[in-house]
Structure formats: structure tokens, C-alpha cells
Amino acid sequence: MSFFDDANLARAKEIVARYPRAKSAILPLAHLAQDQNGWLSQEAMEQIAELTGTTAADVLGTCSFYTMLKRRPCGKLVVSVCTNVTCLVVGGPEVLDHLEHRYAAEPDVTVEEVECLAACGGAPALQVNYEFHERVSPASAEEIVEAYRSGSRRARTVSGASVA
Ligand code: FES
Helix, strand or coil: CCCCCHHHHHHHHHHHHCCCCHHHHHHHHHHHHHHHHCCCCHHHHHHHHHHHCCCHHHHHHHHCCCCCCCCCCCCCEEEEEECCHHHHHCCHHHHHHHHHHHCCCCCCEEEEEECCCCCHHHCCCEEECCEEECCCCHHHHHHHHHHHHHCCCCCECCCCCECC
16 A cells, blocks of 8 residues: 555656666655654555665665654654753743743643754744744743644644645
């Protein structure tokens, strides 16, 4: 049984055909799989391996390097909160703690702790589906997330594609 739906399977084959070595298509196919399903399941990695002439272990080895590729189900909104050094000293952990508790029972929001987002000048910083927000507090961070949930802010998919 195919992980990719018919349209994405055709697209996946087109992507593989672009590369001199099929193995080079692992990352674009991982993004395609994530756009289809929201995360990379074992079934997805097995089909990517089949399409690229590799093994599921090769696909996992590649995908596990990139934090944007999720290997567990995620909500439609992924909130990445930095708790690295600069954010640590100006309230990043408090923002993380607040959001983790606030959205613990909300399956449409996944809150994750991340390393430096390279936005130290605007610490504490977070991203919602990889869109930056700086100088946040626990309260303003929640307001930002709620703006995405209500649709007053437009979110992208976790892979960066625009949500219709
Ligand atoms: S330490 Fe948080 S963005 Fe750099």
C-alpha cells in the first residue's frame, strides 16, 4: 500500500527524476510527505526509501538531522520556543512553560523547545510554523498563538508551504 496519495506519488516520481542520483531526492520527498501527513511516519520513510533506492534507515538518518522534519504527529501549528543562552536569561523558559501548560490538551498546537533560533537580538524568541516572533512574554506568546488559531494571522504548513 502506498503512503503517498496518487497525486503526491506522481509528484514524488517527478522529483526523483530531477536528480542524477535518486538518493538526492530524500529531503524533498520528506517535505512532500510531511506536507501530506503533517509528520514523517515509518510508512512514509519506507516509501521514500523505495522511491530513492535506499533503506528506511538511510531516510531516518537523513531526516533525523533536521528538526523541521517531524517524526511524531504534530498539530497544525508548531510553536518553537528558544531556551538557549540569550533567551534563557530573559524569560524563554517561562514562555515555554506557559505555552506547554496552556496547549497541553490542544491537539492543534504542538509546543517544542528548540536551540538558538538566531534571533538573539530579539530574545526571548519563538517561531510559529517557522515565522519569527521576538521579545515575547508568556502572555504575548499566547496572544500570538491565538491569533494564528483564530485565523487573524495566516499560518504556513510546518514545511513552509502556504496554508490555503
Ligand atoms: S538564544 Fe534564543 S534566539 Fe538565540
